[in-house]
Structures are given as structure tokens and as C-alpha cells.
Amino acid sequence: MRRLRMGMIGGGPGSFIGPVHRIAAELDREIELVAGVFSSDAGRSRAAGESYRIDPARAYSDLPAMLAAEKARGDGIDFVTIVSPNHHHLPAARAALEAGIPVMSDKPATATLAEAKELAGIVRRAGLPYALTYTYSGYPLVREARARIAAGALGVIRKVVVEYPQGWLSGAAEGKQAEWRVDPARAGEGGCIGDIGVHAFQLAEFVTGLRVTELLADLGTVVPGRLLDDDCSVLLRFENGARGVLLASQIEVGELNGLRIRAYGDKGGLVWRQEEPNTLTLHSLDGGTEIVRAGTVLLGPDAAARTRTPGGHPEGYLEAFANLYRDFAGLLRGAPAPLLPGIEDGLRGMAFIATAVAASRDRAGWVPFDI
């Protein structure tokens, strides 16, 4: 069974996430990067292609050109992955899907909710695989957390706290990674809420299996002169009445990537932390605490199947990312991938951003959330 061939959109010189997608896609040897529009500047795209060690002829600087040229080859790309800033997501996905090419996309789905709705229509009409790299849902112990909750280990969920503290935008936003994230023209309507708040939102729904139905948002811009939010507090209600808190910040000095989720039901509680991803803590009503560790026989089938090393040999962010590509490769080959985030998750995420931004701006208090 041959490797699937991937074309990358974005990921040019200086990109953080381009190489991450490349590593993740190839980790299980089901996928191979063979082409890309790494930059709209031909020289830069060529340089990136060299750094990825692909055939120089397949480092394009124009998406329609790549789609056409690859279609013409016997060994052309099987799908594209979109890793450029948010405002590129819609046009890139549209072009690919309309050319009959499946799409893997970095999150969030688009730059605005309106774009996401448009994209949803395109995906529906195309009838092609489309998925989103909500990375954190690829961690084995996040899968385990979801499975345990689904199996009733916590009883009825009553409370969810999801936090995503970072500190790297505490000062002026300098450098390629920072600049576009604080620029409404490229990031879209959300700053912190769109960059990491949406991860927290997706994780909360993913782990609990519950949908948010109401929210109250307080987004702030702490760093002087910044145009988008950089510190977010959002209160949540879930469909079953459970209460929730979602905190995200990019000005909490010293926090690196401290995503953490805690869920509590009437029978138990659980805690997972991204910076120590290989353990899951489970609490029971009698005060007992169990630590579930990756690589042990205590993992359920979903988590076990997404673990590549024995217990105690830490896996991390790249492996979690790779788990999403593994699911996507399966999807392309015809296997179901029910936990792989798709356009519906993309729509929910964009609606979350739009709703939170508007509700906060209007000091609207509790507002319904639906999409």
C-alpha cells in the first residue's frame, strides 16, 4: 500500500507549523510530502522546498498552478494540507476542493464565521474529505479521557474547566509567528480567542461529548496598542446544564502552553494537562485518585492504538499531531474516522469565536450559542 502524497499550502521559510505538519503527516509513513505552495514568492517557495528536500519542480508559488500540474502527473498529490494564516484557509480550501482534492487544514477553519459557513457549503457539495488539526484531540490520553467519560466513569458531567494559558505575547508581538496573529487582516476577528481559545473550546466539547449552548464572554486587550484580544474569560453552559469555564490568555508571563482540562461529574473527576500529556488523573467520590499512564495496559483501545512507545518513553505534541494525520490517512483510504475534527467542528469553532467576540464587545452577558 503506497504512501499518500501530500501537497502543502503555506509553511514557507520561518514557519513553525509547516515543519510540524510535515513531521506529523509523515511520522507513520502513511503520507509523504511531495509538493507545496510554500510561499507566493517563487524564490521563497523554492527555498522551502529545498529545506523539505522535495523535488524542486514541485515547489510552486501559485495554488492553481500546483493543482493543475499535480493533476497532470501520474504521481500527483492525493490531498493538500493548509498551514498558512487564517485568512488563506477559505480560498485555499475552496480551490483544492473544487479541483477534487481533499483538504487537511490547520485550525481555525477560516478567518470569520461567514467564511466558515461558505466553506461548509463547499465541503458539502464537494463530498470530499475535509479535516482540521485540532491537535490536542490527538493526544492518546485525551482520547482516553473522552472514552472514560463516554463510558460513564464520571457519571453525569456537572462542571468543566478548561484553561489555556500562554505568556509569549506579553510584550510587543515580534517575529513571523506573532505578527500575523495580532493582525485582524490575517488572523480574523479573534486574537487569543481564535488562536488558542478555540482549541480549548474544541477540547472541552471533545472530551465531554457535550455541546456548549450558552456563553458569557469577557475578552480583553491587555498589551497597549494591540488590536485583537489577548486575554479571554468565557463562562459556558453545556446542553445538559453543566457549568463551564474557559480561560485563555497570551499575556500570562511564564506560561508556555499550559492547556489543561478538568471535568467533574456526580461520580468522579478527571484532569489532563498538555505539558505532561502522558498521564491522566482520575478522581473518585471517596477521595481516591488513579493515575493512568500512557503505554500501560490500562488504556482503552482508542488511546492504545495511538501510542507508539512503551510506558515511560514520553510521546508529545508531534505524536499527537501525527495521530490526526493517521486518522486522516485512514479516511482517505476509506476507513471511518469518527473522532477526527471536520467541517462541523470548524463551524462550531468559528461560531464560538464570533459569538464570544460579539458578546464581549457588547457586554451582552449570557448569550445563546448555536450553529
Next chain:
Amino acid sequence: MRRLRMGMIGGGPGSFIGPVHRIAAELDREIELVAGVFSSDAGRSRAAGESYRIDPARAYSDLPAMLAAEKARGDGIDFVTIVSPNHHHLPAARAALEAGIPVMSDKPATATLAEAKELAGIVRRAGLPYALTYTYSGYPLVREARARIAAGALGVIRKVVVEYPQGWLSGAAEGKQAEWRVDPARAGEGGCIGDIGVHAFQLAEFVTGLRVTELLADLGTVVPGRLLDDDCSVLLRFENGARGVLLASQIEVGELNGLRIRAYGDKGGLVWRQEEPNTLTLHSLDGGTEIVRAGTVLLGPDAAARTRTPGGHPEGYLEAFANLYRDFAGLLRGAPAPLLPGIEDGLRGMAFIATAVAASRDRAGWVPFDI
């Protein structure tokens, strides 16, 4: 210099906090429990007196009786400590102060804000020492956190997150400790917000040296049939514009007493956690992280003076509690105790509870906070 003589109000059979106050008060041998109205039931008070090993004649069942009898003795009590449920705080403090006896009181100051205002007048008129055992402000590393922030280590504070998760009221509230806390007649208008939320509030103001000026509260009652709140989310604004989040819950299964405070400024951040109280984590803008440990020479004078053991010999809750009694003993002997919580802190705490309860009930959104 003789030990100060303490009379206890409350703390009868089955009390958790009575023995804690006794141990804390006596730990440094500056204070001695000699009398008490441990219960209004004479037999129960006598039994408690025996368990405390005090002179049986000084185990009273009536507060006026104790105040009169002790006044008549040459070796009568120097102050009372009030450890009974909230609704007793005002009448007990009033009786003592009006009899010329200083008061140490468990928090919160009273059961309602109106009572607190009345008490403030009484304290002012009496001109006698009155203090509140906001225990967590007695931890050496909380003092250190406060001192570091006051010295500018974090720069201008921008964000404060204080969380106080517990899980012990996840089920039916059974037992002496639980029952009164969920009963409005004894606890007052706040449940979780008054029991632990107010600790978190005091800690946030104490550590940062900043006052809350605005808040948005969402208090919930999760356990069916409960009359008071048991899960609280409160957003804060501080006087300098800093943003804040205060979370408190008593239904987060498996959480024991997970009070944690994090503060972030434009130059640094810090984290302190009550369940590992002997370390303080400091973050700097360059990603550097310093762990300050109790008992090392790195502690400032305030924290160092409140540490009884060398580094690595853990101190805990009882010692933190004792630090408040040490400050109070100093106050009685004429020394200043600027960091010991007093009636102003009591008023602010009760105003916090009242404001949060009302704002949440009315879904009022952001409301000003002042007292």
C-alpha cells in the same frame, strides 16, 4: 512575659475548626486556651473542655456568663476567639467587645453584609483589637509572594487568577461540617462563595495589594435540593485595570483544598498552590522559572520570620494558621500587625459575598464593587 489567655466561643464536640484554632493559637506558646463556651449545651461544653484539658470550671455554656466570670478572675481571659458558624459571629463579637474583650474571629466576619456593617461600628467604638483568620494569608510563601509583588518583581499587575476547587460537597451534605454550611440560617447568604470564595477573594487582594473594583458573578447550585450556591465563577477588575478570574467550587469531585493563585504583570508571573505551600514559582519574561523554597535564605524577612523549620521540613496549614495568632498576640502586646486581616477585610469579604450573590441572582453582568 506570660502567655495570653484565650477563651473560645464554639469548637464543641465534632468541631473541626475548634481544635485547629487551639493548636494554632498555642503553637508559639504566646497564647493559652483557658476557657470557653464550647457549646450552649452545658454537658457538651463540659465534654469539650475536658477534651481540651482545661479547668472544668471554665467550660461555660453561656457567653455572658463566661465574660462575667472571667472578668472576675485575676487570671481571666485576655481575648476570645470565635469559631462557631457564621450566624454566631456578630452576637459573639458584640458581646465580647462590649465587655472590653478583644476578638479573634473565624472568617467570614458575619453572616450578612448588614451584620458586618454593624460589627464594623462596634469594633470602631470599642477601640479594641479585632482580627479575622483568613488562614491562607498566614502562609510564609504567600507573604513572600506579596512582598515580591510589592517590590515590583512582576512589574504592573495585569492578570490574576485565583481558584479554590473542592469536591467534598459533591453529594448530600452530611455531617456537622457540611450541614451548617448549606443552611442559609447558619451560613448566611453565601454557600461556597462565603465558605471558600471569600478566602480566594481575600487572597487575591492580599497578594497583589490591589483592590477589586468591579465584578461579574455566576453562582450555581449544582447538587439538587441545595439552597445555597456550591459552584462559583466570578470575573474581576482591579483598581489598576488588571483583569481577574475567581473560581470556587465544592462539587469538583476529587479536589481536596486546591486553592491556587497566579498573578501576572508586565515583567513576570508567579504561582502559589496551597496543597504544596512551601514553594513559590516565579516566572520572568525570558522564560526563566525560579522556585523559591521555604526555609532558604532567599525568603524576605516577613516570610522568614514566619517559618519555624529549616528548608525541606514541610510546614502546613496549622503553622500558617499559627502565624495569624502570632500576629494577633503581637497586636495585643502592642506591636503593629499590618498584614493581619481586620474588620476592613471583614467588611470587604462580606461585601464581596453580598455583591456576588446579588449580581448572580439578577444576572446583572458587571457591577461595581465598593465598600
Next chain:
Amino acid sequence: MRRLRMGMIGGGPGSFIGPVHRIAAELDREIELVAGVFSSDAGRSRAAGESYRIDPARAYSDLPAMLAAEKARGDGIDFVTIVSPNHHHLPAARAALEAGIPVMSDKPATATLAEAKELAGIVRRAGLPYALTYTYSGYPLVREARARIAAGALGVIRKVVVEYPQGWLSGAAEGKQAEWRVDPARAGEGGCIGDIGVHAFQLAEFVTGLRVTELLADLGTVVPGRLLDDDCSVLLRFENGARGVLLASQIEVGELNGLRIRAYGDKGGLVWRQEEPNTLTLHSLDGGTEIVRAGTVLLGPDAAARTRTPGGHPEGYLEAFANLYRDFAGLLRGAPAPLLPGIEDGLRGMAFIATAVAASRDRAGWVPFDI
């Protein structure tokens, strides 16, 4: 039931352990410090007596004088506690026991094994309570660890690793605490091995319920000019054939008081760490890990009875110490205290020190250990 009256031997100005014994003894209000020979210098003893706030007339500077004077009082001391450097232990204990006064003593029992043997005879002849404050065996979760092993939770013990790293003697040994510990005339034949290695030894036997029968010792003197050992590696065999490792050091820079014990059997393993004393980690063969936390209902009766606060309200070193005094008070009142270390443990400890010192000096390899 009145409080037992304690006389202290040692604990003068600058003492660390004197105040610790005082706090620990009095914590449960079963015992009261009323007298002491805090120093052989009358002025210093008086100053210490003042700092302890005892009757100035009962701050003696001569042990026979104290024993005689206290005997003559109606409210004389019920026992003495010996907290002076090691070389005082034997003469002080002998004088007290021969005067009919029970003895609580800091560890190790004496300065040399020969002294310990002499003391054992005295204790036996006196027929009076004698106990040793091997503090760490007073921690509730150490009691829990012992109980779990005794109940077979780990199966047959195969391996024990006990480590006691400190760093405070990495440089010149300055200050009251350091000076006597590095002086053979006061500390005895062991340096680090006698100060902390013996704690590790006692803890290993206490937790496992197994006796060491053979050892191989490598003691080193790392700091130039020092006369006693400051870094110890000892291999152990237990009576059932289990293998053991005991490490103790006072030159591991940055380590505060990192005592840790791990025990492994054919069915499970456990880990306890003194610097986070309120949790006990249990491992099972299937890779499962349980965290047992102080103050939860999961504790057995022995540990539960030695816990004063609810879960999440940390107890520490002073409370563990107090648990030994609680046991000792019980003993004086006629209750059994089977887990309180006594003269047999003292003898074993001194034999451990002597055997390790000799075996290391002689590069003797494995030597039998018995007493």
C-alpha cells in the same frame, strides 16, 4: 485528665530542635513543657526558659539539680526529653532513668554503639518508658505505607530504596547546627550516617517490617578538612533476602531534606517522599497507580488517627513529630505504643552506624549486620 509535664534537656538559645520538640510535645495538649536544663550556662538556660515562657525558677543549668528539685515539687515533671547533641544522650538518659524519670530522646540513641549497649541495660533495669524521636515514622502516610505492606499489598518485598539527600553541609560547616554535627567529640563516630543515614535505616525497617541482616558501606568525606563522613552509599540485604539501597548525603547542593523511600514486592510498589508527605503512591503489577492522600477515607486506622486536618490542608514535619509525642504520652498513661521507636530501635540504629563506619573504613565488602 491533666497534661503531662515535660522537662527538656538541651534546646538552649540557637537550638533548632529544642523548639521543634516543644511544639511537637504540646501540639495535642497532652503534654506541657514546664522545666528544663536548656544549657549548662545558667544565664543561657534562663534566657531559653524565658523564650519558652516557663516559670523562671524551673530553668535549671544542672541536670541533677533539676531532677532533685522537680521531684520535690507536687507538680514536678513526668518525663524528660533529651534534645542536646549526641554525646549528651547517654549521661542525660542515665541520670533521668536512675532518678525514676521516663525519657524521650532525640535520635540517635547515643554517640557510640558501646554507649547504646550501656543505655539498653539501664533502660531494661529501670523498667521505665524510653522512646526515640525517629520523626519520619510519625508521618501518617508512613504509617499507611507500613500498614499496606503488612497487609500484603505489595506481596513479598524484593527491593527497598531509601534515599536521604541534603546539601546544607556542602561548604564549611558553620553555625550551631552544623558545628557539632561534624565534630566527632559531640556527634560520635558517624557524620552524615549518624545524622540522617540512621533515619533512612530506621524508616526502611519500619516501613517494610523487615530487618537488615547484611550490608556493604561506602562512606566518604567530600568536603576538605572534614573529619566525619558526609556522603554515604550503603547496600543492604534484608532478612527475607530482599535487596536494598540506602543513600544519604549532606553535600548534594540544592537538596533540602529529600528523604524518599520506595519499596517493591512481587505484587506492587510504593513511593513516599518526605517533602510531599501527604501523599503515598501505590503501583500495581498492571501499571496502575493510585495516589493515597492524607485526610481521605482511604487511610487505614493508624494513619487516620494521626491526621489532624481534612484532606488538602497540609500537615508536615511538626505534626509528624507530634505523633510520636502522642504515642509517648499514651505510653506514659498506660496505653500500648507498639510503633513508637524504643531502645531496641536505638540499639539497631547505633549498630547500623558502627557497622557502616567500620565496614567502609576497612573496605570490608559485605558484612553481617546483627545486634
Next chain:
Amino acid sequence: MRRLRMGMIGGGPGSFIGPVHRIAAELDREIELVAGVFSSDAGRSRAAGESYRIDPARAYSDLPAMLAAEKARGDGIDFVTIVSPNHHHLPAARAALEAGIPVMSDKPATATLAEAKELAGIVRRAGLPYALTYTYSGYPLVREARARIAAGALGVIRKVVVEYPQGWLSGAAEGKQAEWRVDPARAGEGGCIGDIGVHAFQLAEFVTGLRVTELLADLGTVVPGRLLDDDCSVLLRFENGARGVLLASQIEVGELNGLRIRAYGDKGGLVWRQEEPNTLTLHSLDGGTEIVRAGTVLLGPDAAARTRTPGGHPEGYLEAFANLYRDFAGLLRGAPAPLLPGIEDGLRGMAFIATAVAASRDRAGWVPFDI
């Protein structure tokens, strides 16, 4: 610049380490697996080739055949990687090197010291790159630890403690991974000492930059019926007189892969733990503790260059492994790789195993260590 082409020896169906090498080698896209003798059984080798998605024609079952066939191709392999059990290492490396093919090999170098000496001669004569995957030396923060010590951050090293606890061989050794490790015919003369003790040994020398010159070994066989050691305690002396302890065990139930190293000098100390590999703890003499985190600007150039994600996005075992392949690829392209373990390290490792096994068997006490 094209990818280097790798042929694998070993790594057939059921192999744990084969896929790990494949992922690690390819992670940076400098290397590509193209061929292999995955098994000496043709069907099994073909099946493995399919699982790796390589050209079926290049899944060989005979090493000479692979070497010949690949040499004949224009796109033949650039090097082999040896991932089979220890007893295959020498013959496989010999065949490759004699065919002019560079070798990457799993550790330990060979099954016996005699073999290692033979191999050293072969490598020297061949004049071709040969390296060993001592994985743990590839972790960025291990590199940082080494760099800090080399720069004098700890002063003169006095003490090193390296521990490698595992528990997975606590019971009967079942399954492909376990079976060969407990079989002298395949593992060689060391069990636990050769499987993981040698990792600890290499890490200690790597991090400190100091060579072991003397050792005392106590290897035990705990599980009944086992032929090789499964629990090891080794005392060390380093060339500068520093004292050391090396512990390794495979019967410590519940320990997964708890490799930990601590080094202490006269100015500071450091701690690194493999299961939380993205932090390094540094202690200074004043009790200060600094946590150095991967992905921050505080890392030196060597560690920074071996980090692929920003701080807080955990990297783990596979990425550490990949760092060794990155160094090896550089070596093949002509760049220096001074920290990549080579045949000298292999010889030292085998001498360590042989010396420890013999010294323990003979109860020889301290023995010199040299190679």
C-alpha cells in the same frame, strides 16, 4: 540535497525498536528507510517491509544479499542501522563495514566485551562512520545539562547519582521484547545491566564529561529461574575522585522508564528526569532553584538546535532518538558530530557490563575500571 538511504537490520514483525528507529531516522527528512533485512525469514521480512511501505523487492532475508543487491543499484543504501538483539550486532556490523557501508547500531555495541574489542578493530580499519543510539544523550536538556557542567555551572563535580528503575520484568518475561533480554545467548552476559544499566553509565559519563575509573557492583537476580541479572546496584568513582551511584532495576513494580540523573558539584547541583524530559532543574549553593524549560531562550546552542517545537509543546523519546540520527546524517555528509556516541563509547559500555558482572559474581569489592 537528497535524503540518505537507510537499510535496516532487524525490526521485523513485533519489534518495538525497529519502528522507533524508522521514525527517528526519518523525522527530519534527512534519511529515508528504503531497504531492510527485517527478519531471516523471508515471509516475515516481506511482511515487515510492507508495514514500512517500502519497495517489496528491497525487503531481504539475508544480509549479504542485501548488501550486494543494494550496492548494485544506483539508488542503493547509504548506511545500515542495526536494531536486532545484541548477539547480532557484531556480525551485522562486520558485514556492513566490510562491504563499505557505514553503521548505526542500537546499544549495547555487542553481546560481549570480546566482541566489542573485535568490532573496534573492524571499525578502525574500515574508517567508516559507526555510531550507537544511546538515546538519552539525544534529549535537548541532557545536552543542556552537559553544556552547563562543562561551562562550570556546578563547579567541581563531587557526586553523581544515576538511577534507571523499571518494573516490566517483575514477573515472567513473556513476549518478544522480554524473551531475548533474559536469554544469555541473545542478550549477552548482562541482563538489566546490559539493557538499561549501560544507558545509565553512558549518561553519567556524557553529562559530567568525567570517566569512571573504579566501581563496585552488586547485581542480583530477583525473579526465580531467571538466568541474568534483573536488579543492579553499582558504586562508582570518577577520574576526578567524584563519588557515584548507579542503580538499575527491572523488577521495581510500577516504574516505567524512570531514568534520572543528578549531579552535584561544589557550586551547584542539577537534576534531569527522562519521564519529564523537557525541564532541567538547577540548584545553587544559596538554595535557589531554577527550572530550565525546553523551547525557551535560556537553552544553549546545542540544546536549542535539537528542539523542534516552541516551549510547552512537549517533545519526547522519539525526538531525542531523532537527534542522534540527525547527528549521524551530518556525519555522513561530512559534518563533525562530537557528541554522537561511537565505538569508543561502545567499548566503554561493554567493559562496564563485563566489569560489573565479573565484580559482582566474584564479590570483588572495588575494582578498577579501564578500557
